[in-house]
Amino acid sequence: MPVLIPRNVDELVEVFQANPQAKLLAGGTDYMVEVNLHGRKPETMISLRRVKELTEWSVRTNQSRITIGAGVPYADMEVGEIARLVPALAQAARTVGSPQIRAAGTLGGNLGTCSPAGDSLPVLAALGATVHVIGPDGNRDIEFADFMVGVKKNSLQPSEFVHSVSLPLVEGWQGYAKVGTRNAMVISTASACLVRDSDEGFVAIALGSVGPTIIRAHAAESWLMKSTSLRGGSQLDPSIAQEFGRRVAQESRPIDDHRSTADYRRHAIGVLAQRLLTRSFS
Amino acid sequence: MSIYIPVSGAAQSHEMYSLRVNGLVHEVKDAWIGESLLYVLRERLGLPGAKGACEQGECGSCTVIVDSKAVCSCLVMAADAVDTEILTVEGLGPDGALTDVQSAFLSEGGVQCGFCTPGFIVAVHHLLENNPQPSDDEIRESLSGNICRCTGYGRILEAVRTVADQRRQNS
Structure with a gap:
């Protein structure tokens, strides 16, 4: 029952191929809760913390995309250059747990756990992120929409791991909003990320905690793009924002659980959508 | 080994x-x-x-x-x-001596039952190391992951301000 500690990506590929049953350990903020409280019995673990390549991030030279390593912690996305380039991701990161959790938890860990309440995930969905994955057969890219396939289920194959996430840098407005029972240390009851590309007149909205996966409200997006101009300098009719919220709520698929009710979540997600759209024009 | x-x-x-x-x-x-x-x-x-x-x-x-x-x-x-x-x-302190943060928790009454106190002490040391003169909002956000059920936080915040002031005067 060892902890295997690879020091670089090549060692990680080799160790994970030799131990396909092993569990990957990133920041530990999800996994250790299962061990401490839910009787999870770890066997072979592969620790990702020393794999330096996973903690790096870079911007493509033509400034069109940012690539963020799976091991980058939320604390590093909240402020600085990543926050400037992808403000919605910074906003989402800042709502995760507490400073202690954000120092440990990582983007890759959020994708590994793949909870519908994962705070970074609506941002990845709204921006159309590509997940770079490495496995025994080499690299492959998975669109986020194909990556998350169910509640805490992703499409990683055995011995595959998330290397990094690539996001387009969008001209325009983007924001993340979340409803929970407190301002700090809270798992979302409903969350949403809205991206408005004011050059292209394009909008995307992705919803968290209101369905088994992150939901892109495609019908509401199309309706909005037909109903009003989203380009820079245009005005928003408040009744359009209200109707957008109503249509987004219709596309959510929330459930009753220990954290909230389906009715409340459906209401809240509509309010968040309306609010984000309104903010994008202010 | x-x-x-x-x-x-x-x-x-x-x-x-x-x-x-x-x-x-x-x-x-x-x-x-x-x-x-x-x-x-x-x-x-x-x-x-x-x-x-x-x-x-x-x-x-x-x-x-x-x-x-x-x-x-x-x-x-x-x-x-x-x-x-x-x-x-x-x-944190040399040979079991109190640190300035611990002393301030005592003098400002930031301790009641004491259970949460060690976690707060470590978090406050970490905060002031990285941000020697935090605003009230920065103090609140940096301590948002530490829960106290006794003090209501007011005296803990006062202790943090006290240490920040002391360190500024001594620097």
């Missing part, structure tokens, strides 16, 4: 490993792989300063510093903390 068995190129930390805590190397023997750093500190290394309450990273009473970051020790797998520098509340 640290056990690193190279396995297909990668190092391996087994049920016997060593941790560097407050500058001293401690051997951990016959441990279970699932043990948290909190458990190992308290039950194996005789360092009971970090407290265990929620065991899910919500209360902050187990806060320690690992490689210059304040984290919840209940969410760190101890066997994965080999090769890190761990600092606990016991290691």
Whole structure:
């Protein structure tokens, strides 16, 4: 029952191929809760913390995309250059747990756990992120929409791991909003990320905690793009924002659980959508 | 004694490993792989300063510093903390003497039952190390992962302001 500690990506590929049953350990903020409280019995673990390549991030030279390593912690996305380039991701990161959790938890860990309440995930969905994955057969890219396939289920194959996430840098407005029972240390009851590309007149909205996966409200997006101009300098009719919220709520698929009710979540997600759209024009 | 068995190129930390805590190397023997750093500190290394309450990273009473970051020790797998520098509340002051943060908690009345106090002390040290003159909002946000059910936080915030003022005057 060892902890295997690879020091670089090549060692990680080799160790994970030799131990396909092993569990990957990133920041530990999800996994250790299962061990401490839910009787999870770890066997072979592969620790990702020393794999330096996973903690790096870079911007493509033509400034069109940012690539963020799976091991980058939320604390590093909240402020600085990543926050400037992808403000919605910074906003989402800042709502995760507490400073202690954000120092440990990582983007890759959020994708590994793949909870519908994962705070970074609506941002990845709204921006159309590509997940770079490495496995025994080499690299492959998975669109986020194909990556998350169910509640805490992703499409990683055995011995595959998330290397990094690539996001387009969008001209325009983007924001993340979340409803929970407190301002700090809270798992979302409903969350949403809205991206408005004011050059292209394009909008995307992705919803968290209101369905088994992150939901892109495609019908509401199309309706909005037909109903009003989203380009820079245009005005928003408040009744359009209200109707957008109503249509987004219709596309959510929330459930009753220990954290909230389906009715409340459906209401809240509509309010968040309306609010984000309104903010994008202010 | 640290056990690193190279396995297909990668190092391996087994049920016997060593941790560097407050500058001293401690051997951990016959441990279970699932043990948290909190458990190992308290039950194996005789360092009971970090407290265990929620065991899910919500209360902050187990806060320690690992490689210059304040984290919840209940969410760190101890066997994965080999090769890190761990600092606990016991290691903040020289030879058991109170630090200025601890003194301010006493003088300002930031302690009632005391259970959450070690976690707060570590978090406040970490805050003031990285941001010597925090605003009230910055203090609140940086302590948002530490829960106190007695004080109502007012006197804890006052203690932080007191230390920040003292350090500014002494610098």
